[in-house]
Amino acid sequence: MSAVTRPERHGRQMLFARIGAAGQARLAAARVLVVGVGATGGAIAHALARAGVGLTLVDRDFPERHNLQRQTLLDDADVDAGIPKAVAAAARLRAIDPDLAVAAHATDVHAGNILALAAGHDVIVDGTDNFATRFVVNDAAVKLGIPWVYCGAIAATGATMTIEAGGKPCLRCLYPEPPPPGAVDTCDTVGVLYPAVAVVAGIAALEVMKLIVGAEPRNRGLLHVDVWEHIYQPFDVAARADCATCGRHVFPAFEARDGGDVLATALCGRDAVHVRPAGRGDAAAAVDLPGIARRLAASAHVVQTSAHLVRFEADGLTVTLFADGRAIVGGTDDPAAARSAYARWIGN
Ligand SMILES: [Zn+2]
Structure with a gap:
């Protein structure tokens, strides 16, 4: 990737001293894998594209009209045309910046393809809506030594955590096992507000930028926000020596790899x-x-x-x-x- 900066487009971002011309060159040379391009993933991809970061978008779903209330990149015509979220989002980003490198894959992310998908990327960012995929991303990122940013939004709340390339602490240090299906609220059971998506996705996107630029401080614990109640609460997360992923390097997400059946x-x-x-x-x-x-x-x-x-x-x-x-x-x-x-x- 070329590291040529485009000050005519990103000049006001380069003027921010903690990014500067050197930081912008790093952003321009970076490639970020966005896993899931729904509400949070779309908002993160939008912020990173505007900032000049090349993207690979992966999403298995198609847009539905009831998604649009919380989308950044998808619109009514995408629903009518039946365009997969990844493809529609990529088209929108190319319209925003025709010179930006944007690739799209309309597929699901699983233990059998994550390592190939992630190869060659500098950062992975979580735009999924489920912990099964997040644990696949977590194990793949730690295995490959790629930093990643966890991000989720539900109701009026959001949560995000930045996992460094060394993986300590990782998402499995926070949650040793994925919660069983049905154990956590989803946006289909308790709803989700776009302002919560926008706030937590904005924080996650900036964490991605800081990782690329090499800037501090970073959010190495869990940050919880509630935009309704005006809560912005960081929690420390300790690396666990017995963590199967970052402590023992067992990578459980890959043990459950399906044998090829439906x-x-x-x-x-x-x-x-x-x-x-x-x-x-x-x-x-x-x-x-x-x-x-x-x-x-x-x-x-x-x-x-x-x-x-x-x-x-x-x-x-x-x-x-x-x-x-x-x-x-x-x-x-x-x-x-x-x-x-x-x-x-x-x-x-
Ligand atoms: Zn861990």
């Missing part, structure tokens, strides 16, 4: 299941979406067809099939029912 994961609070068929979902050849849409038309109600997805209704379920073979099955939270619908309507 993987179905309930999307918490969404009444939907994400289905990833065996051997697909990364760089696999695209499925024939127009052919599948034609075949389905005889037996199911095809709602939407685009270059990126086919959405159809059958048996009381709404299935969104992506070009890489993944699907989100709405109308059920039962992985077995979703797998069965996938096999019946799409085949595997």
Whole structure:
């Protein structure tokens, strides 16, 4: 990557003494992996793009109208067009800055692809909405020696923590195990306010910039904010010697790596299941979406067809099939029912 600065665009940022021309050169040369481009990930990506940081965006989902209340990069037309969040967000960032390096992958992040996705990036930032993916990111980042920033927002609150390249402390020092499904509130059960997203994403984006520039102070503990109650509360997090990730280097997220069978994961609070068929979902050849849409038309109600997805209704379920073979099955939270619908309507 070129480290040429563009003062005509970033001059007021370079004027800030703790960034300066040298810091801007580092920002211009950096590449950040944004895992999840929903509310927090989109706001972080937006801030980093404006700051001149090259980005790789990864997201497995498509935008829905009820997302738009908390989005920075997605709009009504993206919902109607059925454009995956990563692709739509990247297009918006390229419109903001045509000279910025922005790549997009419409896929899910899991133990089988995170190491390849993360390679070559200077920082990873968390824009996900679930702890299963965060623990995959945590273990991969510590394993690769890449710093990462945890970020989440729910209701009027947000939380963020910066994990250094050495990984001490890491997210697993804070939470030794991911909370079980259903144990934590989600934005689909208690809602989420955009101002909370904006505040915590702003802090997380600045932490990414500080990591790249090499500036202090950084947020090495857990910072909790409540924008409704005017709370801004840092908590110390101690590195645990017995931490499986940063202490013992066992990396549990990779032990649970699926063996290649169909993987179905309930999307918490969404009444939907994400289905990833065996051997697909990364760089696999695209499925024939127009052919599948034609075949389905005889037996199911095809709602939407685009270059990126086919959405159809059958048996009381709404299935969104992506070009890489993944699907989100709405109308059920039962992985077995979703797998069965996938096999019946799409085949595997
Ligand atoms: Zn740890």
